[in-house]
Amino acid sequence: MQNLGYFQLQANPGVWTVRLDELHNSVYSIDGENPDFVRMAVTSFNDPAPKLLVKKRPGQEAVKLGDLTAPAHGIWNRLFGAKPEEDKRIHVFSIASGWLYERFLKIMMLSVTNSTRSPVKFWFIKNFLSPQFRELAPIMAKQRGFEVEFVTYRWPRWLREQEVKQRVIWGYKILFLDVLFPLALRRVIYIDADQVVRGDIKELWDMDLHGAPYAYTPFCDSNHDTEGFRFWKQGYWMNHLQGKPYHISALYVIDLQKFRQMRAGDSLRIIYDQLSADPNSLSNLDQDLPNYAQHMVPIFSLPQEWLWCETWCSRETLPQAKTIDLCNNPLTKKPKLEVARELLPEWPVYDAKAKAIEEAYRAQAQEKHDKDKDSKDHDHRRDPEKDHQHSNAPKVAVEDALRRASKDIL
Numbered sequence: 001m002q003n004l005g006y007f008q009l010q011a012n013p014g015v016w017t018v019r020l021d022e023l024h025n026s027v028y029s030i031d032g033e034n035p036d037f038v039r040m041a042v043t044s045f046n047d048p049a050p051k052l053l054v055k056k057r058p059g060q061e062a063v064k065l066g067d068l069t070a071p072a073h074g075i076w077n078r079l080f081g082a083k084p085e086e087d088k089r090i091h092v093f094s095i096a097s098g099w100l101y102e103r104f105l106k107i108m109m110l111s112v113t114n115s116t117r118s119p120v121k122f123w124f125i126k127n128f129l130s131p132q133f134r135e136l137a138p139i140m141a142k143q144r145g146f147e148v149e150f151v152t153y154r155w156p157r158w159l160r161e162q163e164v165k166q167r168v169i170w171g172y173k174i175l176f177l178d179v180l181f182p183l184a185l186r187r188v189i190y191i192d193a194d195q196v197v198r199g200d201i202k203e204l205w206d207m208d209l210h211g212a213p214y215a216y217t218p219f220c221d222s223n224h225d226t227e228g229f230r231f232w233k234q235g236y237w238m239n240h241l242q243g244k245p246y247h248i249s250a251l252y253v254i255d256l257q258k259f260r261q262m263r264a265g266d267s268l269r270i271i272y273d274q275l276s277a278d279p280n281s282l283s284n285l286d287q288d289l290p291n292y293a294q295h296m297v298p299i300f301s302l303p304q305e306w307l308w309c310e311t312w313c314s315r316e317t318l319p320q321a322k323t324i325d326l327c328n329n330p331l332t333k334k335p336k337l338e339v340a341r342e343l344l345p346e347w348p349v350y351d352a353k354a355k356a357i358e359e360a361y362r363a364q365a366q367e368k369h370d371k372d373k374d375s376k377d378h379d380h381r382r383d384p385e386k387d388h389q390h391s392n393a394p395k396v397a398v399e400d401a402l403r404r405a406s407k408d409i410l
Contacts, residue, residue: 097128126150170286178265199322212300213259216247220313249287
């Protein structure tokens with residue numbers, strides 16, 4: 001991150017050697033006793049953030065840091081031995097917290113993999129998921145033929161933190177896109193947990209974003225009953241957008257190479273730090289922030305069919321929808337489970353499949369537990385006479401000690 005060159009490394013307690021990677025080491029050296037490495041000790045969860053100062057090597061003063069991350073300079077071959085284009089998987093990112101949204105998340109995963117022939121890898125933020133989901137997700141992945149990986153990131157101390165859990169989740173959804181994923185990952189698609197996917201996301205994966213770092217779908221205009229709730233068409237937002245659309249954040253595509261190259265993450269964090277000083281701003285943090293910042297960080301608008309939401313879209317357009325978001329309708333205020341069963345005939349099918357996978361896994365785990373318990377019980381069986389002698393041993397030892405003590409007293 002541009003702010004003080006901030007970065008995070010996860011490590012167990014101990015003394016670690018930190019070096020610059022090969023590419024950056026050719027331009028920078030560590031400013032200290034040893035120009036090639038520095039030793040750092042991890043002693044607690046609350047260690048203060050250490051500083052690692054670097055300086056340009058002689059003759060490299062004109063080289064810019066941003067140039068080093070451009071693919072034209074061969075960073076992918078030099079760091080990873082392969083170009084990111086060789087990765088044939090589609091990478092999907094999502095966040096969930098709580099039993100209901102973890103249930104939605106399983107259904108989203110099944111709908112994504114059912115709607116594409118391409119291999120899929122899911123990335124989830126570990127911070128908010130239950131141990132049960134983290135245990136089950138790899139089992140689902142193995143059975144359904146996809147991959148899953150958990151990532152984590154600690155909110156930087158210098159960035160104003162949110163206090164309400166939902167807003168913290170929104171922050172993780174938009175503020176750390178440039179640092180959550182490996183450098184070799186060239187693109188990722190964010191999909192909300194409470195979405196059902198009908199279209200092939202390979203189309204999104206291959207879509208030309210026309211130089212923008214990410215792409216969102218604009219809000220629908222076809223549901224006229226909710227026209228009065230379209231806040232972006234009046235007042236402050238209408239003046240700020242200056243004719244640009246207001247986009248929904250339930251699904252978006254991130255070109256990570258472009259995002260990092262133009263330092264979009266730094267721009268978003270700077271704007272966030274300024275706006276979040278007012279508690280009344282960024283009421284929908286993950287959505288308001290990119291829409292507010294699109295004059296600085298441009299958004300490519302996805303075709304409308306890539307996100308259908310009952311609040312803003314008419315029922316007539318539902319058959320053309322490639323993803324359906326279970327958003328809250330201010331007119332009906334129906335629970336999301338009720339909306340899912342009413343609108344989506346495939347939803348109960350996916351739900352039943354997810355439950356079947358979980359129940360089979362739990363039954364298998366219980367069976368293994370019972371076998372292990374029987375085996376341990378068998379190993380610990382003893383001769384009853386020996387058990388009686390063993391149980392009386394402490395009592396006999398105490399009585400002998402008392403007799404010896406009595407003799408000493410007499």
